[in-house]
Structures are given as structure tokens and as C-alpha cells.
Amino acid sequence: MTAAALHNATKRFGDTVAVADATLEVADGEFVVLLGPTGAGKTTTLRLFAGLETPEEGRVTIAGEDVTRLGPAERDVAFVFQQYSLYPHLTVYENLAFPLKAPGRASGGRRVSADAIRRRVTEIAELLRIESKLGNRVTALSGGEMQRVSIGRALVREPNLFLMDEPLSSLDAKLREDLRVELKRIQRDLGATILYVTHDQLEAMTLADRIGVLASGRLVQVDTPRAVYETPADVYAAQRLGSPQINLVPPGTLAIGGTPAGAATVGVRPEDVVLHKGAANGTGVTGQILTIEHFGVETIALVEIAGRHVHALVGPRADFAHGTAVVASVRPGAALYFDSAGVRLS
Numbered sequence: 323m324t325a326a327a328l329h330n331a332t333k334r335f336g337d338t339v340a341v342a343d344a345t346l347e348v349a350d351g352e353f354v355v356l357l358g359p360t361g362a363g364k365t366t367t368l369r370l371f372a373g374l375e376t377p378e379e380g381r382v383t384i385a386g387e388d389v390t391r392l393g394p395a396e397r398d399v400a401f402v403f404q405q406y407s408l409y410p411h412l413t414v415y416e417n418l419a420f421p422l423k424a425p426g427r428a429s430g431g432r433r434v435s436a437d438a439i440r441r442r443v444t445e446i447a448e449l450l451r452i453e454s455k456l457g458n459r460v461t462a463l464s465g466g467e468m469q470r471v472s473i474g475r476a477l478v479r480e481p482n483l484f485l486m487d488e489p490l491s492s493l494d495a496k497l498r499e500d501l502r503v504e505l506k507r508i509q510r511d512l513g514a515t516i517l518y519v520t521h522d523q524l525e526a527m528t529l530a531d532r533i534g535v536l537a538s539g540r541l542v543q544v545d546t547p548r549a550v551y552e553t554p555a556d557v558y559a560a561q562r563l564g565s566p567q568i569n570l571v572p573p574g575t576l577a578i579g580g581t582p583a584g585a586a587t588v589g590v591r592p593e594d595v596v597l598h599k600g601a602a603n604g605t606g607v608t609g610q611i612l613t614i615e616h617f618g619v620e621t622i623a624l625v626e627i628a629g630r631h632v633h634a635l636v637g638p639r640a641d642f643a644h645g646t647a648v649v650a651s652v653r654p655g656a657a658l659y660f661d662s663a664g665v666r667l668s
């Protein structure tokens with residue numbers, strides 16, 4: 323069932339179209355990630371679901387009900403933002419219990435019993451591994467712990483939809499990774515429905531059931547991470563996932579047969595570029611290694627081919643160095659073709 327949806331929603335700020343004719347359905351229990359660079363319209367899309375913005379055109383539905391004109395408090399949603407929005411004078415326990423004590427729409431306006439509150443807060447604190455901190459003032463916590471409490475404050479309720487705006491971006495790399503893994507586990511355990519905003523492709527790829535790729539207010543593709551990676555709708559979507567980025571070269575550069583009519587750009591992922599030492603053997607093109615970067619699990623070569631730079635994933639024991647002459651070829655069937663407008667042809 324659809325938990326929440328935008329139907330042809332448009333939101334403008336003066337001349338800026340922040341969200342353009344967006345249609346997006348989030349299914350019950352689904353984790354949908356909105357991915358795009360700064361200014362793409364991610365936060366505005368989230369705020370349309372939250373009721374913090376109202377679309378000029380189109381509708382917003384939650385659990386099948388039209389909520390377009392309802393304010394945030396009248397929608398059954400919970401938010402987590404990048405900045406910790408905690409009550410500094412309260413303990414971790416009190417911060418977590420707070421949403422349950424405020425009789426809002428999520429509790430059906432009913433009061434939750436003290437026993438039920440205690441059970442729920444303890445359960446969520448255990449999920450987030452902060453049960454030993456329940457008695458602490460939130461000001462006595464580390465940044466990572468504070469962000470866990472912020473997430474916990476949303477999770478104690480059981481709304482139709484959780485909205486999360488870059489909740490991990492203020493944390494350092496290690497904590498960010500730990501919390502990312504935990505958030506996915508918790509979402510699975512609770513069967514929660516989450517719409518999550520990030521500009522971090524790693525978060526999008528690891529957390530999302532589906533990714534919505536946003537470009538200048540337009541949703542250019544909504545699909546599984548794998549589908550966006552393997553069959554991107556256009557050049558823009560192709561560039562959002564993958565590190566190093568997909569190689570984009572004019573037809574002919576990598577000498578691939580069977581280029582379809584109308585192809586203006588050929589896209590090849592670094593892992594689909596195969597390098598061999600030595601002279602051309604008929605199927606490949608010659609190039610020269612510019613740099614080799616060893617990242618432990620993988621090694622990336624930057625190759626110059628016909629005056630262009632191409633990234634290739636090479637085996638950890640590949641015997642390449644700056645200046646090595648190589649022959650580059652593309653794995654059969656791996657090339658993606660785009661027309662002059664950047665739209666994928668096949």
C-alpha cells in the first residue's frame with residue numbers, strides 16, 4: 323500500500339521552481355532516498371510531505387488521505403533534521419518520552435500510559451544502543467549520541483511516515499557509517515516507512531530501497547539503486563552514482579562496435595574498462611597510464627586515451643605505473659549510449 327505520495331506537485335519560490343511537477347509514491351515499509359546536489363529541491367520535496375510547504379499545484383496524500391492543505395501537526399509524520407533538535411534541560415529519557423506525552427495526531431489524541439511510555443522509550447533506546455545514557459542530560463552527550471537521541475525521538479512514535487533530512491551529515495565519517503548501518507537495521511526491524519534526503523551517494527546506495535534522483539527540481543529517475551546504476555535514465559542520473567564517476571566519452575574513443583544511431587555520448591563504468599599491457603590486438607585502443615591509486619580493496623587507474631581521461635578499475639596486482647602503455651577495451655554489452663540531450667538510448 324502507498325504510505326505517502328506527491329501527485330504532480332509544483333512548488334515555486336519567486337522565479338525558482340524548487341519542485342517541478344513531482345510525482346513520487348512511497349510504499350508502506352519502504353526506504354526512499356532523495357539524492358541530488360545542493361539546490362536540487364530535496365529539502366523542499368521533504369517539506370511538501372511534512373506540511374511545512376504547500377504546493378501551488380498538485381496534491382499530497384498520506385495513507386490515502388488528501389493532506390495538501392493540512393499543517394504539520396495534522397499529518398501523521400515525524401521528522402529528523404541534520405541539527406539535533408533536543409531539549410537541553412531534559413534527560414535522554416525525557417527527550418525520548420516527550421513526543422509520547424504530547425497528545426498529537428500520532429497517538430490519536432489519546433494519552434499514552436506511563437507504563438507504555440517506559441516500555442517504548444526503553445525499546446528504542448536499546449535499538450539505538452543508548453540505553454546506558456537514559457539518565458544523562460543531553461548536553462552531556464557526544465555528537466553521535468545526540469543524533470541517536472534525535473532519531474530516537476522520531477522513532478518512539480509510530481507515524482505513517484518518517485522524514486529525515488541529512489540526519490547523519492554532521493557526524494564524522496566513522497560514526498556516520500555506524501549510524502547508517504544501524505538506521506537500516508532499525509528500519510527493517512520496525513518496518514518503518516522513511517523518506518530520506520542526502521547528497522551522499524554512499525548513503526543513497528546502501529540505505530535505499532529506491533532512489534529518487536533530483537535535478538533542478540525535477541525527479542529524473544525513481545528506481546532501485548542497482549537500476550539507477552546499471553540503467554540510468556540520463557547522463558545526469560548516471561553521474562550521481564559510482565565513484566569514480568562513469569566515464570563519458572564521444573563515440574569512437576573506446577572503439578566499441580554497434581554504437582546506435584543518434585548516440586552523442588558513450589558511458590562506461592570504470593569496472594567495465596579492461597586494460598592490458600602492450601600493443602593493440604585489434605579489439606582495443608591504445609592509451610597510457612597517468613596515475614594509479616591503491617585503495618586497498620581496489621586499485622583505480624587513470625588512463626589517457628586519444629587525449630581523454632578514462633578511469634579503469636584494475637586488479638590489485640596489476641603491474642601498471644605512470645607511463646605504462648596499455649590497450650583498453652570495454653566489457654561486451656557494458657556500454658551505455660546517450661543522445662545529444664543526455665537521454666539514454668540503450
Ligand SMILES: Nc1ncnc2c1ncn2[C@@H]1O[C@H](COP(=O)(O)OP(=O)(O)OP(=O)(O)O)[C@@H](O)[C@H]1O
Nearest residue numbers: 335338340358359360361362363364365366367521
Ligand atoms: N524559503 C525559500 N525561499 C526562496 N527560495 C528557496 C526557499 N527554499 C528553497 N529555495 C530554493 O529552492 C531551490 C531548492 O532548494 P532545496 O533547499 O529544496 O534544495 P536541496 O536539494 O535540499 O539543497 P541542499 O542540499 O543545499 O539542502 C533552491 O534553488 C533554493 O535556493
